[in-house]
Amino acid sequence: MLKNAGIVLLIVVSLVGCRFKKKTPPSTLKVVDPKVWVDEHTQSNADSVSVKHLHLDIKVEMDKKQIAGSALWTISNNHKQKELILDTYGLIIDSVIVDGNSVSYQLDSPIKFLGSALHIPIVENSKFVAIHYKTGLNARALQWLDPQQTHDKKFPFLYTQSEAIYARSWIPCPDGPGMRFTYTARVSVPKGLMALMSAENTDIVNDTGIYHFKMNLPIPAYLMALAVGDLAFSGIDERTGVYAEKGMLEKARYEFENVGRMVGCAEQLYGPYRWGRYDILVLPPGFPLGGMENPRLTFCTPSIIAGDRSLVSLIAHELAHSWSGNLVTNATWNDFWLNEGFTVYFERRIMEQLMGETYSDMLWELGYQDLENTVASLGPTHKDTWLKLNLKGRDPDDGLTDIAYEKGCLLLRLLEKTAGRDRFDKFLVSYFDANAFKTITTETFLNFLDTGLIKNDTVLRKKLNIDEWVYGPGIPSNAPRAGRDLFNKVDAQREKFLSGMPAEKIAFVHWSAHEWLHFLRGMPPGLMPSQMAQLDDAFNFTNSGNSEVADMWFFLAIRTNYYQAYPAMERFLSTIGRRKFLEPLYQEMMLSPNGEEMAKRLYAKYRKNYHPIAQESLNEIVLKLN
Ligand code: BES
Ligand code: ZN
Numbered sequence: 001m002l003k004n005a006g007i008v009l010l011i012v013v014s015l016v017g018c019r020f021k022k023k024t025p026p027s028t029l030k031v032v033d034p035k036v037w038v039d040e041h042t043q044s045n046a047d048s049v050s051v052k053h054l055h056l057d058i059k060v061e062m063d064k065k066q067i068a069g070s071a072l073w074t075i076s077n078n079h080k081q082k083e084l085i086l087d088t089y090g091l092i093i094d095s096v097i098v099d100g101n102s103v104s105y106q107l108d109s110p111i112k113f114l115g116s117a118l119h120i121p122i123v124e125n126s127k128f129v130a131i132h133y134k135t136g137l138n139a140r141a142l143q144w145l146d147p148q149q150t151h152d153k154k155f156p157f158l159y160t161q162s163e164a165i166y167a168r169s170w171i172p173c174p175d176g177p178g179m180r181f182t183y184t185a186r187v188s189v190p191k192g193l194m195a196l197m198s199a200e201n202t203d204i205v206n207d208t209g210i211y212h213f214k215m216n217l218p219i220p221a222y223l224m225a226l227a228v229g230d231l232a233f234s235g236i237d238e239r240t241g242v243y244a245e246k247g248m249l250e251k252a253r254y255e256f257e258n259v260g261r262m263v264g265c266a267e268q269l270y271g272p273y274r275w276g277r278y279d280i281l282v283l284p285p286g287f288p289l290g291g292m293e294n295p296r297l298t299f300c301t302p303s304i305i306a307g308d309r310s311l312v313s314l315i316a317h318e319l320a321h322s323w324s325g326n327l328v329t330n331a332t333w334n335d336f337w338l339n340e341g342f343t344v345y346f347e348r349r350i351m352e353q354l355m356g357e358t359y360s361d362m363l364w365e366l367g368y369q370d371l372e373n374t375v376a377s378l379g380p381t382h383k384d385t386w387l388k389l390n391l392k393g394r395d396p397d398d399g400l401t402d403i404a405y406e407k408g409c410l411l412l413r414l415l416e417k418t419a420g421r422d423r424f425d426k427f428l429v430s431y432f433d434a435n436a437f438k439t440i441t442t443e444t445f446l447n448f449l450d451t452g453l454i455k456n457d458t459v460l461r462k463k464l465n466i467d468e469w470v471y472g473p474g475i476p477s478n479a480p481r482a483g484r485d486l487f488n489k490v491d492a493q494r495e496k497f498l499s500g501m502p503a504e505k506i507a508f509v510h511w512s513a514h515e516w517l518h519f520l521r522g523m524p525p526g527l528m529p530s531q532m533a534q535l536d537d538a539f540n541f542t543n544s545g546n547s548e549v550a551d552m553w554f555f556l557a558i559r560t561n562y563y564q565a566y567p568a569m570e571r572f573l574s575t576i577g578r579r580k581f582l583e584p585l586y587q588e589m590m591l592s593p594n595g596e597e598m599a600k601r602l603y604a605k606y607r608k609n610y611h612p613i614a615q616e617s618l619n620e621i622v623l624k625l626n
Contacts, residue, residue: 037441039176039332040392041165043108043117045085046174050076056171056185060195060228062156065144068134071172073181080124087168087175087221089115090136096120097130113395115168131172141166143286143611150229150284151245151302155193157229157284159299161292161613164333164396167221178331178439180218187211189228196243196281198225198294204233215295217275218437220329225294227281236260244282248302252282255305255312258354262316265353270323270346271429274436278319286577288611290314293321293343301578303547310513310546313351313363320346328435333396334389335442341387341408345416348409361483362514364413368481369521371406375474378403385473387411388442397613411469413480418463419453427453442470487518494522497531503538513546520552525559532562542568551581558588558595566598574606579614586621 044051051073058069075084088107096105098120106119120129135142145157160170168175187195191209199215234253235241237260244252263278280298282305291300291314298318304311324342344367352360378384384399387408391399416424430452431445440448446466454461468476493506511519520541536542541553542565554572557565573585586603589595603622607615619625 037178037331039178041114041333041396042087042174042176042179043085043111043114044087044174044176044179045081045083046176046179048079049081049084049122050078051084051174051179051181052076054171054173054181054183054185056183056187058185059188060158060190060226062144062158062190062193062228065137065142066135067139067142067170070130070132072128072130075122075126075129077122077124077126081122084120084122084126084129086118086120086131086172087115087165088118088133088172089140089166089169090138091116091118091169091172092134092136093118093172094132094134096132097128098122098126099128113165118172133172135170138612139166139169140612140616141169143288145229145284145286149286149609152230152247155230157227159227159229159283159287160225161288161299161611162224163222163292164336164400165222166613167224170226171221171224173221173224175221177220177222177329177333180220180329180437180439182218183213183215183224185211185213187213187226187228192230193228194231194243196227196231196297198223198297200276200296217295219295219326220439223293223295223326225292225297225299227283227299229284231281233279239263239277241277241279242282243279243297244302245284248282248305251305251307252280252302255307255309256280256315258309258312259315259319262312262319262350262354265350266316266319266323266346269349269353269425269428270432273322274327275322278322280315280318285575286609286611288577288579288614290578290580291318293318293325295322295326301576303576303578303581306513306546308513308545311548313347316350316354317343317347320350323432327437328432329439331439331441331444333391333400335440336389336396336400337387337404337408338440338442338445340404341406341412344405344409345412358486359512359514362486362512362518363483365481365483365487366514366517367406367409368484369518370402371410371475374402374406380474382473387470397616407469407475410475410479411466413482414464414469414478415449415453417480418460423453446470487515490515490519491522494519497535498524503531503534506538508539513549516546516549517552520549520556523556527556527560529560529562532557532560533564536562536564541565547572547576547578547581551585554585555588558585561594570602573602574609577610577614579617582610582614583617583621586618590621 053074055072058067060067093107096103103121108117110116141160141162143159147153147155150157165175167173185197188210189195191207195211197213199213202212230245231243232246232249233241233243234249236257240260240263242252242256263273267273275296277296280300282302283299285302287301291298304314320343324346325339330336330338348360348363351363375385384401385403389399431448465478497503497506544550544553550572554565554569557569586599589599599622603618
């Protein structure tokens, strides 16, 4: 894969007719040539063919749960390749046409996770490659919802989730983050439903059932996104707004009312927002993620609509990806921390600007706790705790953990604290500017850091000890930690309660959701059901409207056998499909024989409400399938 590759390198590689190769992960900064890499998770050769533009013409068949149509690729075969190889996963290929002529293509047998490479013969001046296809039954990107699985329960719904390597299950494409293209689309849906994509929408509401889209900026395949449902729109300001099912729209609009200000804050920090509009689509509750940074249109779970705007940092996160991720993209999934670590750092800077330092420092501290837990559960010397990952031969979905997020953002915080905020901010602005619409490796970033920030400051270099962060396990000893003291009063109240003070005496005035979350997180394993009952009587955690607090509470309920919370927990598990909540709850149930029985019963009952990728992880946890 390439970006930043010099002309000479391009010529050399095209002459030998092979793809860019990089050796094993480097151990020091100096020996690395940051300009070459190989992406283990794509079989496409689109980097050497130059695949520029996609025109998608598809029909979404809600009854059949199938997408059918064509993907027309505009290519430029400058390096005289004999074939174009695209990624596919479970697609049924009907025909392939190159410049108007039907060609005989080859579809390889599937490789686990990667799918089937589609080989299409091309010649030097081939320009247009059209693939006529249908999606298969096992399309990992697609969740088809029956009406009763939606919020309003009236119409069916479809949405896609393409990151990390699922775009190939609904579009034959070069499915690696290192290959960018622009796109247009014509999407036909049942009349009355609305279609949305990660693109400019040329007709927001229409009754023909045919929608046209345009994305003029080059994006990688993992940012391809489509949603179809009974949706409505509510504008927030001239460049932001919310889409949701009608019954959800007003609540969603209230929750996200400050999103216009958020975009303004982000721009003040790291330069202009380059994507035109920034809208949010609230999905039905089965959405497996908190959010997904589809360009121009963040997809998000309704579980962040708490009624009090207490979970909007998730929107700051997805918005921040408009710079880190969508503008400057990780070259391979091994460099995932470049997307997520930068984004969490940026998210917290936005929240600091909007809500003040106390608020953001609490986010930093909760994140630090998440990091400690992730390191503890992976093991402190595990290689998945390096920032630079090695996902070769694995499904990226299995190796992408909180490490990229929380260890990644801590490294950036260390850079900020060590170099000074002013200097670091200037560096980041230049980083986004210099690498806009490029794809970079960890090593490219490290070189950029070396020349742009560290320069020849050997004292600074030594203090940072970056090698240990990037190519070493666990939490390095110079990791900055903020906000710990902010929770002292919460810790003190918890202690008092645990030593016998009645729950109603807990002094909690003006505690935020962060403080409640910290309060519950610190409960010891030996908590008694009677103590849970006392807490519930005083604070009604079982019916908390904050999904993070409710999730933590249900976790404790399983651990302590606090049965009174089970009906509410079952309602939670029956509707909310967010993996971040489902996995720990099912995992905790599986730790006891009674719990295991409950996990199996609940999973059998609600499995169909979960997204295919959530089902894949729960099959492992609950059914112990691999
Ligand atoms: N890009 C990610 C979602 C993702 C990561 C999808 C890896 C597939 C593979 C998104 O920006 C994200 O990080 N979402 C988080 C929320 C965030 C506030 C940490 C999530 O969904 O929990
Ligand atoms: Zn993210």
